[in-house]
Amino acid sequence: MPMPQKVLLLVSVGSPPPVLLRELEDPIALQLGLKAVVGKVALSTPTYAFNKDRSQYHCNAILRRLSTLLEPSHSMVLGVTDVDLFVPDSPFVLGEADRESRSAILSLARLRQGAEGEQLKRRLQVEAVHLAAHLLGLSYCEDTRCVMFFAQAPQDCDRKNLSLCNNCRNEMNKLNR
Template sequence: MTRKVLLLVTVGQPATSLLRDLEEPLATHLGLSAVASKTVLSRPTYALNESRAQYHCNAIMRRLVTLLEPAHALVLGVTDVDLFVPDSAFVFGEADRGTRSGVVSEARLRPGASPELLRRRVQAEVLTQAGHLLGLSYCEDARCVMCQAQTPQDVDRKQLALCNPCRNELQKLQR
């Protein structure tokens, strides 16, 4: 079976090595081939909600969709700006299976984190959003990478792997 290709796009100025650090976990745990885009999107001022001082995920994802090419099944942006969706104070990331796009931010994962811990947190949240793009839902198992995180400590509890039920569901979805 051919692996789906996930296009990774830098949005703003996240840590420069982050995209490279995502390739192995995406391949190992979700069976995705990750490709870093040559296109780098600047800080998404078009998505800024000034009253919240945050950036709307959907606006960023609409821009990311325009970068999809026939060789790419999915696109996911990695950014350093603080993200929101209307009904939440903030989100670490968001994914829309319909448009095949998602975005993850390091902004709320960064405070107090060493470079290694930040890398691991971003990996976990990228795996979560990529899992949603593949059709997985949130999981109740706090150790599963598909568990919804509300705090950086929740992210720290996650393993960089799917629990058995989520792994089985992914196999069903990939048939």
């Protein structure tokens, strides 16, 4: 009997363009075999996560809120936001995934730098696949072209493929057994 397909809930946090969330469904399904569905519930701008000193939003607070949206039919949740994110030891992050809470957050704020239209859509897709793969158990990859490479700037996303390298694909196959 085939295993039931895992479902990734996509949630808007703040006011990212709704069309962008739908643009993530196919690449996530194609690359990771996850069924991605845009949730009916959207979260408002996460003012509870705002840090005045940094003028940024703390990922962990948003991840905690996202994890409360998981229903039994969902394996994991990915929030997409338009606010600038941080974790304490970094000046900023493009996104963050927490395997334990099965939640991830991805920000358009930095990905927008010098990009619009197709380039922005592709950056968002690359990082969404990256974060979803973290939720499935994959770690960072050394291959700068692999979707699992750690992007430290939006330009890194432009170099990455939308797909896993052979090493990461093999690792994913092991995790799915």
